[in-house]
Amino acid sequence: MREKVLLICEECLSRNYTTTIKKEGGKNLQIKKYCQRCNKVTLHKISK
Numbered sequence: 001m002r003e004k005v006l007l008i009c010e011e012c013l014s015r016n017y018t019t020t021i022k023k024e025g026g027k028n029l030q031i032k033k034y035c036q037r038c039n040k041v042t043l044h045k046i047s048k
Helices: none
Strands: 002-009 015-022 029-037 040-046
Touching: 002 029, 015 029, 015 040
Parallel strands: none
Antiparallel strands: 002 015, 002 040, 029 040
């Protein structure tokens, strides 16, 4: 099974992206993605 999660920007704390991860693992997902609010590529983590 997969679950939907929200990715949150580290700098401005805006929730920009949704993605799916496996339920067993992947709780510490960190991806560098473009943030429209910051206008640059920043680290995004799973929001709680």
